[in-house]
Amino acid sequence: MATTASARPASSGRMAAVNEMTRLLRLLFEVEREFLRTVTTLVYRVGEPELKYLVCQHAWESAGHARFLRERGRELTTFGTQETARAEIKRLFDEAVGRNTDDPLVITAGFYEVLKPALLEAYRHYLKVTDHLADWPSKKLVEEFIADEERHLAEIKPWLQGVEAREWKLHLTQALDDLGGWLGQETRLPLAAGYVWAHQQTPFTHPATCNRGKYPVCSSVFGYDPTEDPIVRPWLTDPNTDARVIRLMVYVWLMMEMDAIDYLATVFYETPNAPFDLHFDLARHLWDESRHSQFGFRQLPKLGVDLMTVEHSLDLYNILIQMPPHERYALMTMEFEAGSFPTKAHVMDRVRELNDFEADTLLAFDRNDEQNHVRYGHRWLPEMMAQFGETRPTEEFVKATQEKFKEFAARFGGLTPHSLTKEKRLTGEKILKLAGVA
């Protein structure tokens, strides 16, 4: 041992114990950030809202792990200042995304039954090889992450029951074995010469529409005809509308933030060179929207609504997916979110008449979150524009994008027919009945 150490410069020998643990922290950071970048492609491909919500939650928690790993890593000298993951880690996550024709649950199994368990193993390895007193700060973090990872695997398990993914899992396992696990802690099993990287054959592209599983769909839930549409726009602001009607309509509105989940989730994969903090804030944004959608998804049945009668609106995803990511993000933050405050404020005042503490709470948190989302937009839109070589001033770019959206809405919007007849689906008229005012 003495001979090897003396062959290296004295300084690196002196700090060898720290440098080795920092190398592992760095790898763990890269795995978590790449997991976030790619697992988000599941969100719009899986159909069950509950599974979308769960993936959004895990994505957010993984972003948190990556952030803490980076903070701790930066306290140690050799962590490095750049944030890009090395090619062999990127490549494996690009592979895990699969193709857009694959069964999304098979792809989910690849993430959660191969890559995540390997991450859990990597954290356990870290804990085993580090000195618990010397490296106490990392130890405390890693202990928490292990508990999170175990919970993630348990939470996803019911969704993967009966999913036949053996072949795909073997394919990913081989690629992982080639690295010897995420930390290179196992014996490496080099890839067979004939191994084919699927993503190099067929690069992943987002599906043209998002998956809502068993639920009925339509183009839009906003309209003017109470016999056709559930959210009757003039009713939202009409002082004569009963507050109970407004409460039901706003829960439909919140539930439909599922479209924000689906189209925002597309942005991570397409911005592989974004600074990590951009993805961190997007992950928070995504998780917020998934909570907002859950507000509606959980409250509507309590107010007597059968969720199988609520059509899901697909227009926003279908239109925005035709536009590049920075335009999607510009419309989301600078148009849809920034523009929603006056109507929502009015809605909140009306709902307060009902003394429904839960509704008031949900709407207050929604408003608070939305204010943050607009802030994120101001911070990150210029950065995202730069990622795509957009050099116009932000304001000019946003204006032009708003115009482009109108054109694209005319071309790609309104094409999803109603799954249900107007007799069967939730409409303004039915909301009047459910609210007990008709």
Ligand SMILES: [Fe+2]
């Ligand atoms: Fe929201």
Ligand SMILES: [Fe+2]
């Ligand atoms: Fe939002």
